[in-house]
Amino acid sequence: MDYTTKIANQVFHHLFINAAGVYCQTFEELEQIQNAPCAGAVITKSATAKERSGNSEPRYFENSVEHNTINSMGLPNLGIDYYLNYVLKHSLKLPTLFSIVGLCQKEIIDNLKKLQASDFSGLTELNLSYPNVSGKPQIAYDFAATREILDNVFAFYSKPLGVKLPPYFDIAHFDQIAAILNDYPLAYVNAINSVGNGLVIDPETDTVMIKPKDGFGGLGGKQIKATALANVRALRQRLHPQIKIIATGGVTNGRNVYDHLLCGADLVSVGSQLGIEGPTVFARLEKELEEIFADKGITDLRQVRGKLKLIA
Numbered sequence: 001m002d003y004t005t006k007i008a009n010q011v012f013h014h015l016f017i018n019a020a021g022v023y024c025q026t027f028e029e030l031e032q033i034q035n036a037p038c039a040g041a042v043i044t045k046s047a048t049a050k051e052r053s054g055n056s057e058p059r060y061f062e063n064s065v066e067h068n069t070i071n072s073m074g075l076p077n078l079g080i081d082y083y084l085n086y087v088l089k090h091s092l093k094l095p096t097l098f099s100i101v102g103l104c105q106k107e108i109i110d111n112l113k114k115l116q117a118s119d120f121s122g123l124t125e126l127n128l129s130y131p132n133v134s135g136k137p138q139i140a141y142d143f144a145a146t147r148e149i150l151d152n153v154f155a156f157y158s159k160p161l162g163v164k165l166p167p168y169f170d171i172a173h174f175d176q177i178a179a180i181l182n183d184y185p186l187a188y189v190n191a192i193n194s195v196g197n198g199l200v201i202d203p204e205t206d207t208v209m210i211k212p213k214d215g216f217g218g219l220g221g222k223q224i225k226a227t228a229l230a231n232v233r234a235l236r237q238r239l240h241p242q243i244k245i246i247a248t249g250g251v252t253n254g255r256n257v258y259d260h261l262l263c264g265a266d267l268v269s270v271g272s273q274l275g276i277e278g279p280t281v282f283a284r285l286e287k288e289l290e291e292i293f294a295d296k297g298i299t300d301l302r303q304v305r306g307k308l309k310l311i312a
């Protein structure tokens, strides 16, 4: 299958990218994704202006039997300069996306000003849905704040930009966020981030699984697949066609990838299952996807993308 996909000035030859936050904290992890068979792109951990150690541990739990995760990492990262050094210093094998975040609007703007002034020419992903910094609502759940930030960003930022969105659960919210995003020259949206503030209990000890926020954390893996598919589908139906979609959420096998394509995904990102299985996951997913294509006699992605059928 020819997976060639373009987003802004970047050409991808495979569908898969790591989800920001997974396998992308250090040079070593980033290089493992660069060199992973069937990986199409790499994205950095969402970077803040300064290095952060993040929340206290345990802050991540994976149930590898059920393919589910919960995390309240608290934005640990090595700081924007570290990741800028990576994307500028290395002859990178794959298109490498830069994930940016900020604890306040000023930090977001300052980070993007630094990127704008740098020689970085790839895609930037503005994370509007950093769920685990306590006391901070997700920007993307505050529609006025979302519009304000995008106004301020696009007043100066001229490099290709995407936004990472949290899941929405209300049709009116799909309408509202899409109406906002359609007002800006976005290269893409990445939907969805983890499903916020879930709770997982240890049956042995009647105790929460993670320490921060009394056990509340962002959910990932199989348990969020239906929500992820709905968000990809709803955004595809509403956004201008030139705004591409990176689909994230619930991908553990080839059929899930296929379903995200049916809902309109241009690329597919893998988070929890990458963390559980490691970078060989991309080759397994591509193999399973090609088996589905063979069964259905599909030879071109245009026969799948956005082709979800409804009941007449």
Ligand SMILES: O=C(O)c1[nH]c(=O)[nH]c(=O)c1I
Pocket: 021, 046, 071, 072, 073, 074, 075, 076, 101, 127, 129, 130, 131, 132, 133, 193, 194, 218
């Ligand atoms: O806690 C985190 O670091 C984190 N965790 C997530 O599940 N999504 C995010 O965007 C982030 I910035």
